Amino acid sequence: MLKPLKITKKTPIEEIRGLKTSTKIYIKRDDLTGLLISGNKARKLEYLIADAKNKKCNTILTCGGIKSNHCRTTAAFAQRFGFECHLFLRVRGKPQKIYTGNLLLEKLLGATVHYITPKQYESRDEVMEAYAERLKRKGKRPYIIPVGGSNEIGSLGYLDCMKEMKGFIKKEKIAAVYCAVGSGGTYAGLLLGKKLLNLKIDLNGILVCDTIEYFKKEILGICEKAIDKFNMSIKIGEDDMNLIDGFIGKGYAIPYPAELKTIRRMAKLGIILEPVYTGKTFHGMLKHLRKTRYKKVIFIHTGGIFSIFAFARELTEVID
Numbered sequence: 001m002l003k004p005l006k007i008t009k010k011t012p013i014e015e016i017r018g019l020k021t022s023t024k025i026y027i028k029r030d031d032l033t034g035l036l037i038s039g040n041k042a043r044k045l046e047y048l049i050a051d052a053k054n055k056k057c058n059t060i061l062t063c064g065g066i067k068s069n070h071c072r073t074t075a076a077f078a079q080r081f082g083f084e085c086h087l088f089l090r091v092r093g094k095p096q097k098i099y100t101g102n103l104l105l106e107k108l109l110g111a112t113v114h115y116i117t118p119k120q121y122e123s124r125d126e127v128m129e130a131y132a133e134r135l136k137r138k139g140k141r142p143y144i145i146p147v148g149g150s151n152e153i154g155s156l157g158y159l160d161c162m163k164e165m166k167g168f169i170k171k172e173k174i175a176a177v178y179c180a181v182g183s184g185g186t187y188a189g190l191l192l193g194k195k196l197l198n199l200k201i202d203l204n205g206i207l208v209c210d211t212i213e214y215f216k217k218e219i220l221g222i223c224e225k226a227i228d229k230f231n232m233s234i235k236i237g238e239d240d241m242n243l244i245d246g247f248i249g250k251g252y253a254i255p256y257p258a259e260l261k262t263i264r265r266m267a268k269l270g271i272i273l274e275p276v277y278t279g280k281t282f283h284g285m286l287k288h289l290r291k292t293r294y295k296k297v298i299f300i301h302t303g304g305i306f307s308i309f310a311f312a313r314e315l316t317e318v319i320d
């Protein structure tokens with residue numbers, strides 16, 4: 001198995017108090033993973049950057065939306081481990097003149113940002129491969145990371161997360177684990193962990209974009225590649241996935257009032273969620289719990305705190 005860079009320390013699991021739900025909710029504080037509080041992306045990048053180092057690459061290319069947490073974390077890892085970093089960011093209309101949120105951090109960290117249109121973003125892998133060829137002609141050794149760091153290598157980070165939670169899940173008789181599904185790697189890694197460790201829990205992934213059919217294919221693809229590449233003696237099929245739709249609202253990264261109110265409610269309890277991933281997921285989980293008989297669950301806080309600054313207007317409106 002690939003050896004990861006050791007950046008992330010074991011993150012705590014805390015009980016959320018003061019929510020008045022009939023289910024006890026614990027929170028796995030993966031918002032506190034290492035290297036600039038990098039959230040779930042740190043776990044994936046520990047493997048991806050280790051792989052890039054093993055392959056003697058010196059330049060990282062990756063892509064995402066303009067507010068991407070993955071791109072910001074990649075910029076931080078690249079800076080830390082001495083890689084040149086190229087980010088291909090999807091932008092609608094003109095790029096902003098004053099940087100904010102993750103984009104500001106990426107620029108500060110020294111990444112080179114390439115703005116691409118939504119149309120170009122549809123063929124983002126080809127765009128990055130063509131650019132990698134240009135870099136090779138200049139003598140660089142590029143390493144391409146797919147959107148969200150979600151492939152068979154990045155997902156190993158969430159297999160580790162499940163290993164970290166195993167003892168707690170058993171001791172506390174946890175019925176379900178909830179996480180956001182944005183590009184599928186987090187869920188895929190957790191599912192590999194659930195199967196390998198033979199854990200009897202529901203693994204509930206709440207969609208923040210796209211469709212259940214789309215993610216079933218994506219996640220299965222990641223899991224199958226991991227099983228094959230790392231000789232895991234497990235089988236995974238579409239029936240192993242509990243994917244939950246209905247909380248996306250009008251679209252990816254478009255917040256809605258009920259979600260914003262949940263973010264505000266949680267902030268009053270000292271937990272900061274953000275509108276793109278964890279806000280929609282936590283909100284969706286609270287609604288979903290009402291239809292279940294779970295006694296105890298874990299919500300994985302996947303981070304993303306810096307993106308709240310790009311939603312200052314929407315969040316200001318829910319502050320009473």
Ligand SMILES: Cc1ncc(COP(=O)(O)O)c(C=O)c1O
Pocket residue numbers: 039040068069070148150180181182183184185186187277278302303304
């Ligand atoms: C803060 C945050 N939470 C959750 C996710 C979703 O994780 P995944 O892309 O592995 O599905 C992402 C990225 O997409 C993210 O940035």
